[in-house]
Amino acid sequence: MFAQRRNLKELADEDLMVLVRDGDPRAFEVLFDRHGGPAFSLAYRMCGSRARAEDIVQEALVSLWRAGGRYDQSRGSVRAWILSTVHNRAIDSFRREAARPTRPLDEGALTERLAAPELTDVEAERRIDADRVRGVLRELPDDQRQVIELSYYGGFTHLQIAEMLSLPAGTVKGRMRLGLGKMRIALGEAGVLP
Amino acid sequence: MTDREPMSGTTDCGGDAAAYVLGALEPEEADAFRVHLQDCAVCRDEVEALGGVVQALPLAAHQYAPPRGLKRRVIGEVRREQATTGRSVARTRPRRRGPRQLLAGGAATLVAAAGAVTAIIELSGGAAATVFQAQVVGISGSAQLRVTSGHAELVVRHLTPPGRGHEYEVWLQHGKAAPVPASVLFGVNSAGDADVGLPKPVGHRLSAVMVTQEPLGGSPHPTHDPVIVARLHGIS
Numbered sequence: 001m002f003a004q005r006r007n008l009k010e011l012a013d014e015d016l017m018v019l020v021r022d023g024d025p026r027a028f029e030v031l032f033d034r035h036g037g038p039a040f041s042l043a044y045r046m047c048g049s050r051a052r053a054e055d056i057v058q059e060a061l062v063s064l065w066r067a068g069g070r071y072d073q074s075r076g077s078v079r080a081w082i083l084s085t086v087h088n089r090a091i092d093s094f095r096r097e098a099a100r101p102t103r104p105l106d107e108g109a110l111t112e113r114l115a116a117p118e119l120t121d122v123e124a125e126r127r128i129d130a131d132r133v134r135g136v137l138r139e140l141p142d143d144q145r146q147v148i149e150l151s152y153y154g155g156f157t158h159l160q161i162a163e164m165l166s167l168p169a170g171t172v173k174g175r176m177r178l179g180l181g182k183m184r185i186a187l188g189e190a191g192v193l194p
Numbered sequence: 195m196t197d198r199e200p201m202s203g204t205t206d207c208g209g210d211a212a213a214y215v216l217g218a219l220e221p222e223e224a225d226a227f228r229v230h231l232q233d234c235a236v237c238r239d240e241v242e243a244l245g246g247v248v249q250a251l252p253l254a255a256h257q258y259a260p261p262r263g264l265k266r267r268v269i270g271e272v273r274r275e276q277a278t279t280g281r282s283v284a285r286t287r288p289r290r291r292g293p294r295q296l297l298a299g300g301a302a303t304l305v306a307a308a309g310a311v312t313a314i315i316e317l318s319g320g321a322a323a324t325v326f327q328a329q330v331v332g333i334s335g336s337a338q339l340r341v342t343s344g345h346a347e348l349v350v351r352h353l354t355p356p357g358r359g360h361e362y363e364v365w366l367q368h369g370k371a372a373p374v375p376a377s378v379l380f381g382v383n384s385a386g387d388a389d390v391g392l393p394k395p396v397g398h399r400l401s402a403v404m405v406t407q408e409p410l411g412g413s414p415h416p417t418h419d420p421v422i423v424a425r426l427h428g429i430s
Contacts, residue, residue, distance in 0.1 A: 025272045032268060036260040038252060045255035054264050058271070059352060063334050065272045076249070083252045089334075091217065096355060096386075130253040137254045151218035152251050158218045170209070177212035180244045193246045 009033075013078035020068040028065055035079055036061075038126075039086045046090040046153050060089040091155040129192050136186040144179030147172050211240040215248045271336075278327050328403075328424035335386055339403055339424040344395040348403065350422070352386040356407050363412045364390065365420070367402040376403070379412050400426055 008016065008030045019027035039060065043053035064085055071081060137145060150156045150164070158176070162169040187193040210227050213219050219227060231237055328337040328348075335353030339346055348364065356362050362380050365373035382388045392403070405422035 023276055025269065025276050028272055029265075029269050032260075032265055036265060036268075037257060038255075040260040040264065041255045041257045042252040044258060050261065054261060054267070055352075057260070057264060058268050059334050061268045062271050062275075065275065080249050084249075087252070092354075126253070127257065129250075130257055133250045133253040134256075137251075148216065148251075151213070151216040152248065153255075156218070157220050158213045159220060161218070172218075173209055173213045176216060176218065177209065177244075180212045180215070180247050183247045183250075184243055187247060187250060192250060 014073050017068060017071045017073075017078055020065065021071070023068075025065075028061075028068075031078065031082070032061065035082045038079070039082055042083055042086050043090055046087070046155070047093070052093070056090050056093060057086060060086040063089070087152075094155045132190045132192050133187065136183050136190065136192075139186070140179050140182060144175045144182070147175045148179045151176065211237050212244055215241055215245045274327075326424045326426055328422050331419070331421055331423065333421050337405075337422045337424065339426070341396060341426075346392040346396045346403065348388075348390040348392070348405070348422075348424070350382060350386070350388050350390070353382050353388070355382055355386065360407045360409055361412070362405050362421075363408040363416075364392065365404045365406065365416055366392075366400060367404065368397070368399040369401055373402075373404060373416060375412065375414065379408075396426070402426060 008027055016027040016031055039057050040053055043056040047053055147161055150161050158172045159169055162172045210219060214224060214227050323340050323342040326339040328339055330337055333354035335350060337350045339348050364376040364378040366376045367373045376392055378390060380388050380390045403424045404420035406416045406418045406420050408417060
């Protein structure tokens with residue numbers, strides 16, 4: 001049993017997905033161990049509530065278990081698939097309940113931050129990438145960062161953002177384009193993106 | 195990009211790509227942009243380049259370990275589903291078919307979609323309730339059918355709300371006959387929950403209860419594939 005679990009942990013995500021498609025919950029558990037943290041972190045960043053973030057992640061991951069046979073490797077990594085599903089599920093919940101976080105997150109509210117000693121080499125590398133992405137986003141001009149954060153983390157459309165900020169819709173789109181363009185260059189230079 | 199493809203489909207070409215990859219276009223705009231993408235290599239390139247940035251954005255969130263109970267909840271639900279279906283849920287899911295095909299093969303659809311289910315006997319308030327786990331297909335949420343002294347109640351949790359102008363309709367299948375309306379329409383609250391009582395006592399020939407999404411007011415026949423299927427056995 002333990003040997004089997006160890007072997008599963010040695011498999012790549014894509015190989016685990018083959019087992020998930022065949023209905024192996026142990027393979028899914030390994031995927032949770034790898035990606036549950038980023039999935040929860042994204043949901044928490046978007047909704048600002050630990051309980052709600054847990055619900056979103058649970059809904060998203062169970063739906064992925066059911067849809068395991070539909071994973072298409074050619075359309076991106078398993079990690080991207082999981083995170084985009086969590087993202088979409090959070091947006092759905094915003095639109096269903098017309099509720100979004102109304103104040104900045106209290107990042108100290110969660111006590112279970114990922115402790116550095118728990119990190120594997122792969123996870124440590126991902127943390128470095130995460131720091132780089134956070135840094136690149138932080139260095140954008142405020143007006144460009146704001147529209148990107150409102151749309152991606154808040155789930156607002158460009159028209160909603162334009163109304164919120166009293167800006168022409170074209171200006172909002174322009175800022176999104178400028179901001180993402182700068183991030184593309186910076187993340188490429190930092191080695192996060194090819 | 196190929197040599198024969200146009201550089202641009204519109205004068206403001208590329209202006210929507212960033213909003214598109216961020217999911218910030220209105221639905222109609224996104225549909226139009228998808229059509230535009232088929233003919234515009236410039237926008238396809240921009241979508242591909244900026245899409246990579248959007249895939250990296252989750253990393254910008256501060257990283258936390260998942261709460262201790264979350265893994266237990268997720269894996270617990272996965273194991274329960276695995277135990278009730280006995281194999282991959284994805285393999286038991288019916289293919290999408292047109293309404294006419296659904297009507298012709300309604301009974302077969304029910305049997306195929308339901309797979310194996312487990313009946314659990316619970317004691318509630320002194321009465322024995324038989325609980326049938328239902329399969330939820332193509333939408334999120336969970337559902338179970340609780341039968342107490344011949345009276346059935348469909349209990350749904352965290353169910354995706356029906357689309358605009360639609361509501362859920364309950365159908366009954368007796369033996370292998372075509373499903374008939376249960377004369378029950380329902381929606382869900384903001385949490386996606388609903389407790390839906392069936393009006394008549396269930397008979398021993400009832401083999402399945404299913405739910406489809408139908409236009410407001412319901413339909414005389416199911417016009418969509420079922421989103422919930424509870425297969426019954428052992429009702430007496």
